[in-house]
Amino acid sequence: MNRKKIALIGGGQIGGVLAQLIAQKALGDVVLFDIVEDMPQGKTLDVAEASRIDQFDVSLKGTNDYKDIAGSDIVIVTAGLPRKPGMSRDDLLTTNAQIMKQVAEGVKENAPNAIVIIISNPLDAMVTLFQKVSGFPHNKVIGQAGVLDSSRFSTFIAWELDLSVKDVNAMVLGGHGDTMVPLTRYANVNGVPVMEMLEKKYGDAAKAKEVMDAMVNRTKMAGGEVVKLLKTGSAFYSPAAAAIQMTESILKDEKRLLPSCVYLDKEYGAGGYYVGVPAVLGENGVERIVEVTLDDEESAAFQNSLNAVRSLVADMERLGF
Numbered sequence: 001m002n003r004k005k006i007a008l009i010g011g012g013q014i015g016g017v018l019a020q021l022i023a024q025k026a027l028g029d030v031v032l033f034d035i036v037e038d039m040p041q042g043k044t045l046d047v048a049e050a051s052r053i054d055q056f057d058v059s060l061k062g063t064n065d066y067k068d069i070a071g072s073d074i075v076i077v078t079a080g081l082p083r084k085p086g087m088s089r090d091d092l093l094t095t096n097a098q099i100m101k102q103v104a105e106g107v108k109e110n111a112p113n114a115i116v117i118i119i120s121n122p123l124d125a126m127v128t129l130f131q132k133v134s135g136f137p138h139n140k141v142i143g144q145a146g147v148l149d150s151s152r153f154s155t156f157i158a159w160e161l162d163l164s165v166k167d168v169n170a171m172v173l174g175g176h177g178d179t180m181v182p183l184t185r186y187a188n189v190n191g192v193p194v195m196e197m198l199e200k201k202y203g204d205a206a207k208a209k210e211v212m213d214a215m216v217n218r219t220k221m222a223g224g225e226v227v228k229l230l231k232t233g234s235a236f237y238s239p240a241a242a243a244i245q246m247t248e249s250i251l252k253d254e255k256r257l258l259p260s261c262v263y264l265d266k267e268y269g270a271g272g273y274y275v276g277v278p279a280v281l282g283e284n285g286v287e288r289i290v291e292v293t294l295d296d297e298e299s300a301a302f303q304n305s306l307n308a309v310r311s312l313v314a315d316m317e318r319l320g321f
């Protein structure tokens with residue numbers, strides 16, 4: 001059998017949607033791993049029993065044994081606690097770092113050639129830790145944040161301009177926290193700058209800026225907005241959809257330019273940190289990092305976000321990880 005194999009570490013809310021999307025898109029066989037007994041087996045059985053309806057032939061296996069992930073092409077990690085109302089992503093650091101360390105050891109031992117996409121929060125720190133513990137090459141350990149943050153920003157723009165989100169191109173860079181940097185100057189609708197459209201809509205540059213600022217702020221707080229409404233967990237449909245777009249680009253070698261949490265050495269003057277920037281994702285994982293020209297204000301915002309990531313990683317190191 002020549003199908004791709006995708007292991008999902010963490011069979012909670014996001015893990016379940018990931019399994020369903022992979023099956024529906026027939027991207028490959030799924031192994032869903034969780035430490036909770038029977039639950040991943042139950043979830044995969046449930047998804048598999050929709051195969052006649054959704055017309056897919058991929059196999060789905062739930063497991064509590066890391067050995068079952070052997071030979072995986074892609075591993076997507078959602079293991080860890082989600083936020084509760086009032087919590088920041090950074091509040092999850094200690095608990096999720098302990099979990100991520102175990103996960104990295106399990107993946108290293110059982111799927112040493114996989115390309116890994118991390119979703120667990122606090123994202124930038126979790127990606128850093130996974131890479132450090134596993135020792136996997138940097139181009140094969142990637143974080144999902146930017147695709148989702150950019151989709152959120154694009155959705156708000158489409159609603160504001162009352163047009164199809166399919167034509168909106170907007171990107172969010174930086175860390176996956178309140179300091180993230182939605183690039184307003186580059187945001188466009190099939191090439192037409194969003195700022196220009198807002199100025200025409202309101203006939204007033206100051207009002208247009210105010211509307212854009214509100215969309216930027218909503219984007220930065222979008223995860224928290226969902227947490228506050230759900231009360232028992234955090235977003236799960238959209239993070240899963242975002243990771244699937246990255247997975248598809250890698251498995252099909254599409255070489256899409258997707259904002260991703262990637263390791264930056266000299267690029268963006270980051271000096272050895274994982275942070276969100278546009279990257280070409282293909283069969284080798286991160287194949288290229290694209291440096292966007294930033295003006296002074298954008299550059300300052302990016303540096304501020306990078307500093308937030310640096311201090312999060314320093315906190316994690318102080319905790320002994």
Ligand code: APR
Pocket residue numbers: 009010011012013014015033034035036078079080081082083092096099102103119120121122233234235236239
């Ligand atoms: N190994 C594997 N799985 C684990 C481990 C571990 N050591 N510890 C916990 N888990 C599992 C839990 O049993 C649970 O099923 O991780 C799963 C997490 O699922 P949910 O609690 O439903 O969380 P989810 O909404 O899927 O979010 C997961 O992604 O977006 C981030 O902030 C979010 O960090 C959170 C993660």
